[in-house]
Amino acid sequence: MSKKVLVAGAGIGGLATALRLAKMGFEVEIVEKNNQAGGRLNQIKKDGFTFDTGPSFFSMSYEFEAFANDCGIELPFKYYSLDPLYSVNFIDNPKTFHLYRDIDKLAAQFEDIEPGFKQKMEKYLEKSGRLFHDTVDLVIKNNFDSYFAYIVTLMRVNPVHIPVLFRSFWQQVNRHFTSKEARQIISLVAFFLGRTPFDTMAIYTLLSYTEFKHDGYFNVEGGMYKIVEGLVNELEKAGVKITCNTEITGFSENAGKLDALIDKSGKTWKADAFLVNSDAAVFRNSVLKREKFSDEKMARMNWTMGYLTFYIGIKCKLPQVNHHNYYLGSNYEEYSNNI
Ligand SMILES: Cc1cc2nc3c(=O)[nH]c(=O)nc-3n(C[C@H](O)[C@H](O)[C@H](O)COP(=O)(O)OP(=O)(O)OC[C@H]3O[C@@H](n4cnc5c(N)ncnc54)[C@H](O)[C@@H]3O)c2cc1C
Structure with a gap:
């Protein structure tokens, strides 16, 4: 039996x-x-x-x-695959940024605010990609019963990534980009973890690679x-x-x-x-x-954040709204710390 x-x-x-x-x-x-x-x-x-x-x-x-x-x-x-991945609006910028997976289409939107965006993004994604491939089997897909087991495993990760262990997501993004828009847009993914870019370890910048390069996002x-x-x-x-x-x-x-x-x-x-x-x-x-x-x-205990969600039904299509839209105010860090 x-x-x-x-x-x-x-x-x-x-x-x-x-x-x-x-x-x-x-x-x-x-x-x-x-x-x-x-x-x-x-x-x-x-x-x-x-x-x-x-x-x-x-x-x-x-x-x-x-x-x-x-x-x-x-x-x-x-x-089916989503492209753009999502769209981001800023309170003080009339432009809507669309996060295309095509790096040229993505970079074209940053021409005036982040010189050399394409090269910077390629370098950032190359680092994030190495992080992803060096940790996916060892760390991400593993279960840890104690901090000790987690630390021991981290010590087996390729030592080139050690500096990343001591940085936040935000610090890592800041090393690559200078404009407010690029920094905030690229660090948004930390919120998907239920944390913020300011209290998430830089190791999670590997998510940028999963978004833009590796597999992207999908809808059903x-x-x-x-x-x-x-x-x-x-x-x-x-x-x-x-x-x-x-x-x-x-x-x-x-x-x-x-x-x-x-x-x-x-x-x-x-x-x-x-x-x-x-x-x-x-x-x-x-x-x-x-x-x-x-x-x-x-x-x-230190918990990840919860969500306040409104479900609004409307009987028409809103052409100015994409499938996923972010609206950012002028207080990104303050908002992150208070949420
Ligand atoms: C607002 C929101 C947006 C999200 N967006 C995304 C996204 O876009 N993409 C993505 O990949 N992930 C997203 N997530 C995360 C994703 O939803 C979760 O990671 C996933 O659904 C968790 O699945 P789970 O089976 O681990 O847990 P759960 O979905 O929490 O399932 C646990 C189940 O156990 C049941 N249960 C609990 N206690 C008991 C009990 N005592 N007896 C019997 N049953 C019990 C619960 O009712 C529940 O059905 C989002 C989460 C939220 C809340």
Whole structure:
């Protein structure tokens, strides 16, 4: 008989892992606290409008292709490349900057404000690219259980990158560009990490390479939630059941080993193995009651930022608005530090 795995959480991480496990021959079941799958990658339908609520584009499309390949399926959604990647407006500059992947088209917009932009950008991307390729397998795709393990791994990274470890994203960008516009536009990607260019390590300038050179950004035909619908459909075909409106709030142990998860209504969910897709720290605090994640310790932790999001439906097209638009004021650093 195959072993049973219970997945707590039907975010994209839970869904994708559940499908991998099902394809490997495990019996898999998913419980989800919300009323539909998707987690942060979700959808609201209201008054005839449909909104993607979280992610609006993705990078590293080859990871999706590898996932489909590993599972022996056709990728259950269609995606297309974005170019420009996004557009940026400044309060004190009437020009809208479009972030084209074509370096000549990109550079043409900076001619008057950043002399030599093309050469500077090529040099910056060359450095970011080396950072990406020297760290992707060693650091980015690895899991670290402790600071010690992280530091030991960093020490194995090509030593040419050591100075970068001691700089912020903003400092690294400033070494390459002089104009306010170029500096702010190129450092915007740090916000995608839930941090700011001022408190993000320069190692993450590798994201500039992933944006402009490596793979770019992609949208999904019919909206991002098609990813979730496609995965849910594949899971159904693989016989995986998803039970929504079921929040795990407790657990039971047998001889020091996790034996079952318990939901809010008191129902016990037994399995041979458990996979938790919930935010790790929150789950350790509120469900597993780990001392290291007590309320006091959680309050002292340094969290990435949250989002205030408005979903606005309009019944016409706005030609002056691109697919992704940034509007920057005159207080970039102050805003970053206060957010
Ligand atoms: C506003 C916003 C914009 C974003 N934009 C982008 C973007 O453009 N591109 C991009 O790549 N990424 C973007 N992200 C990040 C991306 O959404 C997340 O990295 C990704 O969706 C996380 O997936 P996950 O499966 O790890 O976690 P989650 O989506 O958080 O899934 C966790 C699931 O577990 C469930 N759960 C939690 N606790 C319990 C419990 N106790 N019992 C049962 N179920 C539980 C939750 O309800 C949830 O469904 C954005 C995020 C936000 C919030």
